[in-house]
Amino acid sequence: MVKALNAGLKRAMGDDENVLLLGEDIGKLGGVFRVTEGLLDEFGENRVLDTPLAESGIVGTAIGLAMNGFRPVCEIQFDGFVFPAFNQITTQLAKMTKKHSGAVSMPVVIRIPYGGHIGAVEHHQESPETYFAHTPGLRCISPSTPNDAYWMIQEAVRSDDPVVFFEPKSRYWQKGEVDFSEHGAELHVSRLVRPGSDVTVLAHGAMVTTALQAAELAASEGISLEVVDLRSISPVDYEPILQSVRKTGRLIIAQEASGFVSVGSEIAATVAERAFYSLEAPVLRVSGFDVPFPPARLEKSFLPDADRILEAVDRSLVY
Template identity: 60%
Template sequence: MTATTTTENTATAPATTITMTMAGALNAGLRRALEADPRVLLMGEDIGRLGGVFRITEGLQEAFGVNRVIDAPLAESGIVGTGIGLAIRGFRPVLEMQFDAFVFPAYDQIINQVAKLHTRTAGHQVTPLVIRIPYGGGIGSPEHHSESPESVFAHHAGLRILTPSTPQDAYWAIQEAVAVDDPVIFFEPKRRYWMKGEVNTSERDGDPQRAVVRQVGTDVTLVSYGPLVPTAVEAAEAAAEEGVSVELIDLRSLNPIDFDTIEASVRRTGRLVVAHEAPTFLGLGSEIAARLSERVFYHLEAPVIRVGAFHAPYPAAKIEHHYVPDVDRLLEGIDRALAY
């Protein structure tokens, strides 16, 4: 990592910008959360001495001890159940699900307990826990290691859902997730763990629950999130070479969704394409398409176009590049929106 320090003027504190991978940014964010609050602890399979299969927690057990960075048995339901008890007793546990599909043994705990405790106790019981889930494809994994289950959890009220697409967002969003009193599902785009970017460790880029406009445009609005955002950036750049101006919005939060930012963009462009790695059938793009059709129907010049994976089980690694949307699939969606 390389560090540079810049000062805008003598009246402001210096801003430290560090180049790091998303994995490094998550590690740094978790380290800062552990330092800031003694109630924060981490729990998961192989996250201690090994540092996790993706090394997100590397060095944290050495720094904070085995009572705060805990190697758990291979039992996701037990990990989440223990986390619920810890949260009730005043701790702020951060629980790691080693891979996306591994979360489903804990689905009952998450939906019937984590998401509902606050309402069930008439607001008296908060459940400040974070469940980290590496998700998405693109790394050549075997079965059960490449899934996009975000819409399954977004369907249930009571859970905040965040997903960063840059190291900057990862660094600040994980700290925000740990600090809030609500339970948070934190989806980490695993194929972007090694993507490098600049991280300002003294100033975050707005509220992680608000969408951010990554690129300003006038012809069509392209909405995406998590692992597909870098692909969407490439698609927007390719469209620009063909004379099409794309406004790119990164959601960052999947529950709640910042519909206001999307609406403001669509009112300007008149066209909307929603893209994600998850299948289009009953994906988050369906809700966004329906909601925007209700809110800005008379501003739309074309139907809302959805781009996503196919409604089929995630394929073998050799053919996953046919399943995950690429630049060409996004450009085809943009062309369909402009064809009307």
Template identity: 70%
Template sequence: MAKAINAGLQAAMAADPKVLLMGEDIGTLGGVFRVTEGLKAEFGEDRVLDTPLAESGIVGTAIGLAMRGYRPVCEIQFDGFIFPAFDQITTQLAKITSRHEGLLPMPVVIRVPYGGHIGAIEHHSESPEAYFAHTPGLRIVSPATAQDGFTMIQQAIASDDPVLFFEPKSRYWQKGEVDRGLATPLHASRVVRTGTDATVVGHGAMVATLLQAAEIAAGEGTSIEVIDLRSLSPIDYAPILDSVQRTGRLVVVSEAPGNVSISSEIAATVAERAFYSLEAPVIRVTAYDTPYPPAKIETVYLPDADRVLEAVDRALAY
């Protein structure tokens, strides 16, 4: 996925000289995950900018650049350090286009490596996407595959609205085929495995966990349909509702805490719009409502295939 996103950034920069990259250590180093490796050498330091360690300054500068017709792509080095830029993102970036009655677009992309599974220290494994999905004016997406990493980053850059691009860092090293001619719409959910007994929904790194659970369940005679959300704001509910109308059961999985979350929103919306199709309550499997724990116990904190299968069993028991 890391190389696929790199290739997507390269393609966007080659196609449009107004696309700029900004972030801490993204130039000479190529970023801590090497996602921007080689791009400074190809496009120069005027288009791949190493910034000071100041997230608010990075996003604030990007807003100014967007006002002047550029399409800046900012990297937040780790998820937990996006919060110094929270004010710029939620009170300025998200609102400027509406404030100007649509006349001033904000084509800013903020790349956020997020999530756990890498044994990192505090502030390096969080899943803060719900904070931003709650804010009108922002588009929030998260790829789960190399293919989506390649295509979605280019679609995000092409958007005239601000896009927060949450990259599941534990998937950076997972290989996958990339078809340069294939492009699913940026905000479309996708069924990645069909099934008949229950629907499970997730995004980012959790999609691989859901597919693992579905494979185990298939060996036990249970057919699970897996849906990759891909977009967290807006959410494409059509594939979810269609699936629930056929299976009658829904399990929503997220490695973010469950309280006031995207998983809560999906559960509430499906209960509202597909109540008479449900044969069981919507069940959520999430991280626990505590601060992210020490790395040695993150496997207890994060949902795994066993927790997903236990939730499916509970749904099937009704």
């Protein structure tokens, strides 16, 4: 996924000279995860800018650049570091276009490596997507495969609205085929990734791989799980989700983030509203617990795994 994101950014910058990259250590170092490696040599220091350690300044500068015709792509080094820029993102970036009755567009991408599974220290393994999905004016997406990462980062750069691009850092080293043709992945479309008949499992980001692992284990016991990749956190593409639920009659939503007032909560409520008569069991959620993200040694106790998804499957099937 790292190489796919790098290739996607490189193509976006080659296609449009107004695309700029901003972030901490993204130039000579190539970023902590090497997503921007080599881009400084390719495009120069006027388009790949190493910034001070000031996330509010990064996003504030990007807003000014966007107002002057550029398409800035900001890298937030780790998920927990985005909060110093929270005011800029939610009170300025998200509202600027509406405030000017559409006369000002905000083509800003904010890349955030997020989630756990890497054994990192405090503020390096959080899942803050709900904060931004809750904010009108922001588009929030999360790829789960290298192919999606390659195409979705380009679509995000082309968007005239601000996009918060959540990159599941635990899948940075996951390999997969990338289709470099002109038929890329659309930005706000949910996708069926494994057909099944008994229970639908909906996930996004790193949890898609976990859901697929659960589906393999369930298949060995004669249970057929259908896995849907959310892909777009906001706006949500509900039709593939509802089609799946109407077929299976059951839905489990898996996410790394804590469960209370979360993306999973919103989707569960909406599915209950729009597909109530198709449900054979309550919508169940499998999530991180409602506590601050624990020290690295305890992360496996906090993060959902295939076993926790399968436990929810068992509960769903007893109804």
